[in-house]
Amino acid sequence: MAMAGSAIGLGNIWRFPYMAGEYGGAAFIVIYILCSFFLSLPIFFSEAVIGRRSRSNAIGAMKRLAPGSAWTVLGYLSVITPVIIVSYYSVVGGWSVDYLLKSFSLNFGQFVPTGPKVLLFNTVFLAVSAAIVALGVKGGIEKFSKFSIPLLFVLIVVILVYSVRMPGAGKGTEYLLRPDFSKVTPRTFAFALGQSFYSLSLGMGIIITYSSYVHKEENLMVSGVGTAVADLMFAILAGFAIMPAVFSAGIKPDAGPGLIFETLPFVFTRMGEASPLVGTAVAVMFFLTIIVAAMTSSISLLEVGVAYFVEEKKMKRPLACIVVFAIAWLLGLSSVFSQKAFGLTDAFSSNILLTVGALLVVLFVGWKMKKEDVRDEITDGGTRPGNGKLFPVVYFLIRYLAPVAVLVIFFSNFFL
Numbered sequence: 082m083a084m085a086g087s088a089i090g091l092g093n094i095w096r097f098p099y100m101a102g103e104y105g106g107a108a109f110i111v112i113y114i115l116c117s118f119f120l121s122l123p124i125f126f127s128e129a130v131i132g133r134r135s136r137s138n139a140i141g142a143m144k145r146l147a148p149g150s151a152w153t154v155l156g157y158l159s160v161i162t163p164v165i166i167v168s169y170y171s172v173v174g175g176w177s178v179d180y181l182l183k184s185f186s187l188n189f190g191q192f193v194p195t196g197p198k199v200l201l202f203n204t205v206f207l208a209v210s211a212a213i214v215a216l217g218v219k220g221g222i223e224k225f226s227k228f229s230i231p232l233l234f235v236l237i238v239v240i241l242v243y244s245v246r247m248p249g250a251g252k253g254t255e256y257l258l259r260p261d262f263s264k265v266t267p268r269t270f271a272f273a274l275g276q277s278f279y280s281l282s283l284g285m286g287i288i289i290t291y292s293s294y295v296h297k298e299e300n301l302m303v304s305g306v307g308t309a310v311a312d313l314m315f316a317i318l319a320g321f322a323i324m325p326a327v328f329s330a331g332i333k334p335d336a337g338p339g340l341i342f343e344t345l346p347f348v349f350t351r352m353g354e355a356s357p358l359v360g361t362a363v364a365v366m367f368f369l370t371i372i373v374a375a376m377t378s379s380i381s382l383l384e385v386g387v388a389y390f391v392e393e394k395k396m397k398r399p400l401a402c403i404v405v406f407a408i409a410w411l412l413g414l415s416s417v418f419s420q421k422a423f424g425l426t427d428a429f430s431s432n433i434l435l436t437v438g439a440l441l442v443v444l445f446v447g448w449k450m451k452k453e454d455v456r457d458e459i460t461d462g463g464t465r466p467g468n469g470k471l472f473p474v475v476y477f478l479i480r481y482l483a484p485v486a487v488l489v490i491f492f493s494n495f496f497l
């Protein structure tokens with residue numbers, strides 16, 4: 082549940098629906114599914130192997146599995162990237178808290194993405210996330226995820242049921258589904274793969290850290306497939322919850338902050354003109370969904386650094402949480418006060434740091450670790466013959482296909 086909580090987040094809500102619509106509808110969705118299962122999932126398994134084998138945070142893992150080597154760079158990168166990401170991710174969390182409050186009066190006004198008020202809400206959001214992490218892996222992260230993931234699915238389904246019944250909603254479903262192969266270009270593959278990385282929280286030490294808490298008896302492959310399926314289902318449900326309502330209001334879809342804080346508030350206001358109660362209820366449910374989805378992801382981003390300070394620097398967990406909170410908060414000031422910094426931080430971390438992290442992870446597991454150790458993890462200590470049969474395929478994907486694919490996306494960010 083915690084892994085699913087990390088995966089399900091803003092990526093599913095503000096990028097996936099738009100990408101699916103713009104890059105070929107059902108054709109994009111099929112490519113996205115293939116990328117998720119054949120490329121992203123092997124990367125997920127690679128991180129999981131590193132985490133569970135070493136039973137350590139990302140930096141400790143490298144120190145234990147490849148002592149005294151340059152691979153520690155991968156560890157440091159994996160701890161630094163999530164702190165950078167959470168610094169802007171929590172700004173969106175802050176906007177969502179503000180918009181949840183505004184939903185009660187359905188008076189959203191102009192979207193103001195920067196400034197002191199944003200700082201206030203961002204601080205609240207980040208502090209609550211850090212407080213949940215401070216309660217511990219079991220008592221905080223897992224407990225919160227166990228109740229919030231089912232809640233997210235219920236909320237998004239309720240919104241979907243309402244959305245698809247709005248007049249003219251069919252155009253939105255058509256936008257998401259009509260296969261348009263003319264829009265399928267090499268860029269489509271690069272975008273689908275990049276999006277599936279981001280969506281599964283890969284390349285930034287999260288799966289390494291979370292897997293270090295997974296018991297040897299647990300089925301690692303099932304956790305991976307379960308996370309990927311839950312993440313995919315949520316992305317598709319979010320698409321059908323959002324786009325029909327957007328098209329029904331006669332507006333163009335958007336991606337990113339524009340969709341959530343400009344387009345959708347307009348839709349909610351229109352709903353409210355017809356029935357204030359319905360408009361308010363849908364808006365409240367929607368922003369609650371965003372907050373909870375963003376919070377389970379922020380928690381996972383914070384935990385990577387916290388695990389490092391607790392395990393390597395022997396800090397008490399609450400103190401480690403305060404330290405990571407403070408670093409993320411300070412870094413976040415740039416995104417709180419400048420939209421340009423917000424965009425640059427997102428682009429730099431999503432396109433560059435994350436791809437480099439993912440590439441190093443698959444190279445490490447595919448080429449540096451002993452094949453028998455990798456097999457041992459994938460088969461949960463040899464106890465799962467079924468996983469053993471799949472191992473050659475998984476290992477081939479990790480060793481050859483995934484590194485090539487990651488390099489392709491990396492360069493396509495610059496040249497396509």
Ligand code: PFF
Pocket residue numbers: 087088089090091092093163166279280281282283285287378379381382
């Ligand atoms: N996977 C989350 C999403 O799709 O929004 C975002 C995310 C979480 C990205 C954690 C990166 C990360 F490390």
